[in-house]
Amino acid sequence: MKRVSGFSGWGNISLLLYIAVLFIVGAWYGVACAAGPYDYVDINNPSLKKVPIAIPFFKPVTGSATESDVSRNGANMLSEALAFTSYFNILDRGSFLVDAQKADPATPAFKAWTTVGAELLVTGAAAVNGNQLELDLRLFDTFNERQLLGRKYTGHVSDLRSMVLRFCNEIMGLLTGSTGLFGSKIAFISSGSGSKEVYVCDFDGHNPVQITHNRSINLTPALSSDGKWVAYTSYAKGKPELFIENVADKRVTVVDKRGMGISPGWVPGKFELGASLSFSGDPEIYLLTGNGKVINRLTNSPGIDISPAFSPDGRRMAFVSRRGGTPQVYIQDMNSGSATRLTFQGNNNTQPEWSPKGDKIVYTTLQKGGFFNICVIGADGQGLVQLTHAQGDNESPTWSPDSGMIAFSSTREGSSRIYVMTAYGTDQRKLVTMPGTQSEPRWSPGVTN
Template sequence: MIRHRLLFVLTLLLLLIPLPWPVAAEQYNYIDISNPFLRKTPMAVPMFKAAAHDPTAMAAAKAASELLVYYLDFTGYFTFSDPAAFLEDPQKMDITGSGIRYRNWTAIGAELLVTGGVVIRDGDAEFELRLFDTVKEKMMVGKRYRGSSDDLRQVARRFCSEVVFAITGSRGFFDSKIAFISNGSGHKEIYLCEFDGSNISRFTRHNSISLFPDWSSDGRWIAYTTYADKGPKIRIQHVREKRASWINKPGLQAAPSWVPGRFELAASLSFSGDQEIYLLTGNGKIIKRLTSSVGIDVEPTWSPDGKRMAFVSKRSGNPQIYIYDTFTGRVQRLTFEGRYNTQPNWSPKGDRIAYSALRNGVIDIFTINPDGGEPIQLTENQGSNEAPAWSPDGSLIAFSSTRGGKSRIYVMTAYGTDQRRLLTLPGEQTNPKWSPNILNP
């Protein structure tokens, strides 16, 4: 398995020979940037070609093309043509650039076409995958991957990442995970899963109350608040190794937030007698205090460049979101509507801050431009919707919702479309937090 993975990484490095047509900036105009989910781009993904006499290859081809459709559908950018309407026989058509009959695809409404071929050689599967623009009649992405059949998901994700990059200019979220809280065991513990809710594993076993997980930007550490040692204390825990540190200060330690690109985090501590937000090293040592205002200052979240930090403060009498500028030291109020705006989460794209607002006893999710302006409401009349967390490309938002009675984790696009439940687990799930893309876990 290790050998295979190594081989696979080598394959990625050496065999990822881009076929012609490198991606260029002028190709990013496929998606309406203001709302790419308003009009989804129709795409056709015929089953990948494989030698009819090789059942292993056929199975891999079928599984890979289905997985690709599933992953690409998850982005919310595309609709998929019904295979029954195809004018071409997927197993007979030419999958390379030269032989594509584009008009057979535009005729059924597909503006994008993915073709693939699978060959099994020495037990490894070799995939040849391409993305075509059927309107402009040209290839946008061409990649060749080799790996064991265990690496199928990885291959599909790599290619999806290429497709999304070609279409939107951003790498997507296919190498990301989600951390969340579930009380299914009788205690609130932290669980991890893949971006699509699959492969759920339990991360903490404190038999206590654990809350507010947050991923470091290399994806290797999760900081969270726990009552495991009386508490509420912040524990900074390695995702894979048995390494952890605590912040050696008395009092409350709430809701940590890692600084993008640095081994540093911000958190609200009350050891001085008043809650203030501090900047800390990744080992839990205080670097400096960031806020200075009597009363509640909590829930920091960083702009992607690490220069600004949004947070919740009660300094005006009720909880509102403020932005702290690390250079000028100035603090400016961001939210003015309503009397209860909390849970800010700054998009990794930088352009929006998602947060939740309590109005008439119900909590709903909004986004707002960090420089101010009108908030946009994303959830409505569907129970309480809390704790928005952006995907690493800023295209999706994970959140918790009580629309089905109990609190569960849901996902929607940045514009509030395509709301769907992410996973099924006993108990209630809350506080989702998306990881960055983790390429070398």
Template sequence: MSLPVFSARAAAERVYIDITQPGFVKLPIAVPDFKMQGSGELALAHRMAEVIGADLDFSGYFKVLDPAGFLESPQQMGVLPSEIRFDTWKAIGAEFLVRGLYEARGASLNVEFRLFDVISQKMLVGKAYEAGVADAVSVAHRIANEIIAALTGEAGIFDTRIAFVQAEGDAKEIYVMDLDGRNPTPITRDGSTALSPAWSPDGTQLAFVSYLEGQPKIFVADVFSGARRALSGYPGINITPAWHPKGGRLAATLSKDGNPDIFLLDAQGSIVQKLLGGWAIEVSPSWSPDGSKLAYVSNETGNPHIYMLDVASGNKRRLTYEGKYNTSPAWSPKGDWIAFSGMAGGTHNIFIIRPDGSDLRALTHGEGSNESPTWSPDGRLIAFSSTREGTSAIWVTGVHGEGTRRLTRLGGAQSQPSWSPRRNR
């Protein structure tokens, strides 16, 4: 784990990118290889710069410049403000420069990085980290987060992960991966069917549905130790868990009374209250960021549509009226949108809609079947599953439908993504 050992930030801070504006111009940034100090692994010089560059490109804020056009050797140029030749970087169109230095001694790693404004010729951020060589990629992700925070005023998301369902033969397992698709790691290895992963608010646990014991039950797994426990195994189905934003409680669909209704469960799986009941089927709860409301799916009008429940009053109302099959609501972290999957033109597409039911927008347009949207913690990106290139894979797009890209390239099929919260520092 990386540990910051010094931190410096320019006194006169300002926001360089207004992330509320969809038409902002991407900032040209140069990320040369880190400079190696002493002896060590020279491969780390390129690896850390590569990860940072990929993160910044992934964010959609930056135009990361091609290193082939750099005029200086990364191993010969300096790293201190007095050593930077700003005119050289300005000449190739860079407005910002990331400069890094590292020293690897055995399993230990010391890393420094500085972010420079090339135009004003000043350092914006400088930090150093002590970590293990094995944590070099994690340090690079943290540096990318620092750059995002310095230029947008909002924390980065590059230390977050995405859970998903991985189909392996007849089995479906829960996996987690880095937000860019790297390092896929299994959480379950049961050879059964596991579905609907849902992150706890602190990012340490995953609730999921498993058919390992026959009927669908809800389990909770510790992401770091792998330890798991059964949470809900009432008679009938126990499906679609959703953690309350303040943690400790979950909403889930149970059919213990004969009809699939949504209940509130405590951390031990005991029922706190029935949130939604009646003759209709209610599934797929999604909490508003403040926990006061719940978006969900109901077929009370015949076809599945998105509804909203005010938890305190019990009042509910229908949100979607277009289309005949709307499912998988996901409330944005800022509470300003609800994403969902809807049938349009004979296939599933990703839509967003305001919580008051206005401003319906399509983010995908019939490129395969697109389902199960999940939001990044900053509310700018949506991951989803799509069959646009054949077998289902996890893709990501911007909230305005821009920059769509594929994340997973594993064997089998990947579906039902769930984006983690930011890690606690």
């Protein structure tokens, strides 16, 4: 599948500004600040005001049965994908005044769309010839009557989902400046087969694929930046060791040292990862190549040092240490090696993950009531916010590649399952429904198609 032509229109500064405000206010979460130019945006909950968008069924160009299917399925996929971000209010098709399947997708009747409340509109046209699909997708600002984006995709009919997701990436790139969510994958652990095995699914929980089949205990999976490698801890050879597996050809490198190999975390954009190895007698963090060779030792303190999480530029590392008497998140400068403590609230703070935008760190905290919950804090230690509340144990937070969402595991319905929420803690819902328990989700950094 390839993009044949691009015809996009920028412009419409006011809408972009509005969207920008919607997203930027998140940085001032919880801080009282003057209302922006659009006072209907609730600055304390940026996700509450969702952008109303109309996504009518696409136009079947020749009207064939296959085109009709593609037009409906494609529009539904697009709606589902955009709804997943929680930034949009997908308008009910029943309220639409025009039949978009009969209209020209390039020249929509804007008044008919603003009347039903749409601020954005996506139109599409699907032409199917044999197994070949040509999909024409456009995004409009209905108030300013402007086309913001237009793309034409060609490929096999079965490429429909990836065409739609690529267009969604373009929409998000235009409106938020961040792409990558819709091509991303999530690694996780599921016990459905009777043992804890590594799985990988799409960003929205679709297409779960079992990666390991060793019927042992497999834990803490982490996908590399390019999504081609997954590192995890496995008992397959008896003791907990670090495994680095090529997702496509199943080649496995075992970091075969005395003691344990646990809590891998990849360096963004590199074929390098940090992990805790205990061959020296206690768990210390090392930097390794993707082939499992130790590059150098990163921590040197008695007791537990685990869970490296690198900043997007790779210059700093968040990690968990018990050097202060309780497990806390620290940040270490990779050049100087000096570490400073980041978390001070609570006696048990673990599982740090650095946001791909670089400004925040999400982690798991044990609260006085005995429950685990997810918190986010600025990399500078400011602006601590708790994201989950009073719904079982909530653990293993992981950022989406655009930093807009956080996946995590929760026991809120009994067994551990994987959920997702916005980076502000809103719109919490279950990501996958599978047999057994699911835990330890880890989002891959974005993979551009």
